[in-house]
Amino acid sequence: MAANPLLRPTAEGLWCEAGGFHVDPWRPVETAVVTHAHADHATPGCGRYIASPNTLEIMRVRFDRNLEGVPSDWGERRSFGDCAVSLHPAGHVLGSAQIRIEHREEVWCVTGDYKREPDPSCESFELVRCDTLLTESTFGLPIYRWPDSKSTLDAINGWWRENAATGRTTVLMAYAFGKAQRLLAGLDPTIGPIGLHGALRGPTEVYRDAGIELPPTVPANRTTAAELSGGGIVISPPSATGTPWIRAFEGPGGMRIAAASGWMQVRGRRRWQAVDRGFVLSDHADWPGLLRTIEECGANRIGVTHGFTAPLARYVRERLGLETFEVPTRYVGETPPETIRGDATPEEALAVERPDS
Numbered sequence: 001m002a003a004n005p006l007l008r009p010t011a012e013g014l015w016c017e018a019g020g021f022h023v024d025p026w027r028p029v030e031t032a033v034v035t036h037a038h039a040d041h042a043t044p045g046c047g048r049y050i051a052s053p054n055t056l057e058i059m060r061v062r063f064d065r066n067l068e069g070v071p072s073d074w075g076e077r078r079s080f081g082d083c084a085v086s087l088h089p090a091g092h093v094l095g096s097a098q099i100r101i102e103h104r105e106e107v108w109c110v111t112g113d114y115k116r117e118p119d120p121s122c123e124s125f126e127l128v129r130c131d132t133l134l135t136e137s138t139f140g141l142p143i144y145r146w147p148d149s150k151s152t153l154d155a156i157n158g159w160w161r162e163n164a165a166t167g168r169t170t171v172l173m174a175y176a177f178g179k180a181q182r183l184l185a186g187l188d189p190t191i192g193p194i195g196l197h198g199a200l201r202g203p204t205e206v207y208r209d210a211g212i213e214l215p216p217t218v219p220a221n222r223t224t225a226a227e228l229s230g231g232g233i234v235i236s237p238p239s240a241t242g243t244p245w246i247r248a249f250e251g252p253g254g255m256r257i258a259a260a261s262g263w264m265q266v267r268g269r270r271r272w273q274a275v276d277r278g279f280v281l282s283d284h285a286d287w288p289g290l291l292r293t294i295e296e297c298g299a300n301r302i303g304v305t306h307g308f309t310a311p312l313a314r315y316v317r318e319r320l321g322l323e324t325f326e327v328p329t330r331y332v333g334e335t336p337p338e339t340i341r342g343d344a345t346p347e348e349a350l351a352v353e354r355p356d357s
């Protein structure tokens with residue numbers, strides 16, 4: 001890294017000295033500029049939060065009703081010390097932002113999590129030209145190449161239709177914020193009723209309030225169990241699928257469980273997670289998406305964080321001839337989602353939200 005980098009890692013997270021703020025800190029700090037509301041990027045207890053209006057809403061629903069936030073519209077420039085800071089859509093989940101920081105003719109961009117694929121449940125990725133790009137690398141290996149999401153969602157609906165025809169309730173495991181709503185937006189409500197685990201309701205309401213079109217849903221509970229059993233579909237956080245709660249929805253033909261995640265591209269993970277079906281659907285950039293972004297943004301220095309940092313940094317250095325550096329994250333040696341305990345209660349499932357995938 002340069003002698004005096006605009007952003008540098010500290011015990012609290014990425015710190016911008018010239019602007020006097022942190023980006024996605026993992027400990028409480030005075031001023032936090034937050035890319036998005038997933039728990040590995042947004043930490044409760046900071047003095048104030050600068051984030052997109054939708055990110056602040058999700059944080060209020062999930063962490064703290066009275067959270068103090070400064071909503072920042074897309075592209076709106078704000079001064080912090082000697083810096084101008086603006087937020088630009090990252091296409092990862094509703095409200096997710098890239099952070100552009102300008103300081104004396106130098107521009108940095110922190111992508112947070114992002115994807116390049118169109119997704120009707122969130123704002124589309126916007127390319128930010130910069131000198132230094134800090135990119136995520138969750139799926140930073142050449143094996144990760146996503147199939148077209150439309151065909152994946154068609155396959156999910158087709159599988160649901162088959163299950164419904166044989167009296168088997170369909171269960172989709174998905175993180176409560178982001179993946180759940182993306183799946184929901186792609187479901188065909190003519191097949192049957194759609195039930196949501198309680199953890200999904202708050203975030204889903206924020207999506208609806210933001211004008212994202214989602215099919216009608218019912219809360220998945222004792223009252224709706226008879227309606228959902230057999231022909232319905234239940235969306236649930238991964239660890240709630242191992243609890244007695246889920247058994248109430250079993251149909252006459254039983255129940256079929258699927259996971260939808262980028263990790264599903266690796267066959268072994270599917271077996272290990274003991275699901276009936278694995279669908280490849282990710283809210284992160286795949287390998288071609290990461291490289292495309294690195295090339296298109298025009299940066300000559302690339303910082304790599306959150307994921308397969310070393311392989312991606314090496315490829316960028318050796319094949320693209322750009323300067324690289326690795327940025328440490330809180331999740332060193334990040335565990336993939338299948339390590340969530342199957343017998344965790346819904347409350348525990350909420351408390352141990354993983355870096356989504």
Ligand SMILES: [Zn+2]
Pocket residue numbers: 036038041092113355356
């Ligand atoms: Zn995320």
